[in-house]
Amino acid sequence: MNAADTKTIRGVKLRRDPARESCFTVVHIHKDMHDYADMSEVSMRQRLHRHMHNEMQNIEITAQSLVDFPDVPWELRMQLARQCWDEARHTALCYRRLQQLGGRKGEFPVMNYEWGVVCSLDSLSARLALQNRTFEAGEMDLFRELMSKWREVGDEETVQMLDGMLADEVQHVRFGNYWLKRMSKENPACLLKVIGALRFLAEVTSALAPEPNEVNAVGVNLTAFTHLDVFANVEDRRRAGFTEEELAEILRQEGFGPIDSQVLELQSKL
Amino acid sequence: MEPRTESLADVELRNDSSRPKYQVPSIQPMNESEILIAFQMSAAKIGAAGCWWAGCNNSPVEENT
Numbered sequence: 150m151n152a153a154d155t156k157t158i159r160g161v162k163l164r165r166d167p168a169r170e171s172c173f174t175v176v177h178i179h180k181d182m183h184d185y186a187d188m189s190e191v192s193m194r195q196r197l198h199r200h201m202h203n204e205m206q207n208i209e210i211t212a213q214s215l216v217d218f219p220d221v222p223w224e225l226r227m228q229l230a231r232q233c234w235d236e237a238r239h240t241a242l243c244y245r246r247l248q249q250l251g252g253r254k255g256e257f258p259v260m261n262y263e264w265g266v267v268c269s270l271d272s273l274s275a276r277l278a279l280q281n282r283t284f285e286a287g288e289m290d291l292f293r294e295l296m297s298k299w300r301e302v303g304d305e306e307t308v309q310m311l312d313g314m315l316a317d318e319v320q321h322v323r324f325g326n327y328w329l330k331r332m333s334k335e336n337p338a339c340l341l342k343v344i345g346a347l348r349f350l351a352e353v354t355s356a357l358a359p360e361p362n363e364v365n366a367v368g369v370n371l372t373a374f375t376h377l378d379v380f381a382n383v384e385d386r387r388r389a390g391f392t393e394e395e396l397a398e399i400l401r402q403e404g405f406g407p408i409d410s411q412v413l414e415l416q417s418k419l
Numbered sequence: 420m421e422p423r424t425e426s427l428a429d430v431e432l433r434n435d436s437s438r439p440k441y442q443v444p445s446i447q448p449m450n451e452s453e454i455l456i457a458f459q460m461s462a463a464k465i466g467a468a469g470c471w472w473a474g475c476n477n478s479p480v481e482e483n484t
Contacts, residue, residue: 333451381462394452394456403461
């Protein structure tokens with residue numbers, strides 16, 4: 150990437166933002182977002198707006214990979230193209246639900262976080278490792294929690310929408326896992342890119358994390374409220390091609406201590 | 420110049436016998452699968468940077484007492 154393609158936020162170099170319609174206000178750090186901690190009407194609209202914009206980014210990241218890596222196998226390009234289609238449909242679904250709840254495009258600031266991170270990487274193996282195997286796998290975990298949150302406020306329509314989108318995400322993670330593992334067998338050197346990508350994400354996460362008592366644009370103290378307790382969605386991760394050993398490592402990171410494959414096997418039968 | 424025959428471990432032990440014995444670092448080779456297992460990041464860790472995917476909860480952080 151040349152300098153014109155990058156931006157520097159809190160000391161980390163990220164891919165410059167993609168083009169946006171003039172109705173959108175683009176921000177670069179979390180404290181400038183309008184994240185609310187509750188499920189008030191404005192918060193529900195903001196959550197849908199944010200979700201819509203995240204799906205937009207997923208189209209753009211995937212489409213950019215199709216442009217940047219024209220020589221990868223046709224079957225993989227077809228999977229990426231199908232992913233673009235899915236993400237476009239998800240964007241439209243979120244936008245429709247946002248409008249139904251009285252919201253509008255551009256109502257809240259947006260941030261191109263995933264785009265900035267993933268499109269900074271110069272290999273498809275690294276992008277699959279972050280976009281599909283890390284971000285989208287994380288979304289599978291998060292979706293289950295978000296669905297219960299929407300269910301608590303009686304919005305079954307949004308729950309059903311998220312459920313349908315989750316099914317597509319499983320497929321995106323699955324093909325990402327399949328191709329990443331295949332690429333690493335054929336050319337183990339690509340794993341250096343994967344390792345570099347995960348270290349880069351850790352660096353960005355650390356740089357962008359809120360300072361103690363940092364308050365966002367709508368007055369929410371970003372360190373005074375918890376984030377959802379997101380635990381691995383073991384069932385869907387298994388469907389998406391994660392091995393029992395990979396699941397055990399994710400659960401270990403979530404503080405569950407050593408969990409061996411026998412425990413996971415037992416869990417799958419419950 | 421005489422060839423060096425004393426190892427770093429010997430020097431360390433000679434200087435301070437009360438210290439734990441020097442352990443030669445070991446290298447654990449990893450295959451492709453093991454690397455993919457080790458280099459993962461959970462949603463909770465990604466979310467540490469902010470309200471990732473609007474994951475804010477409405478529970479105040481419990482203060483340590």
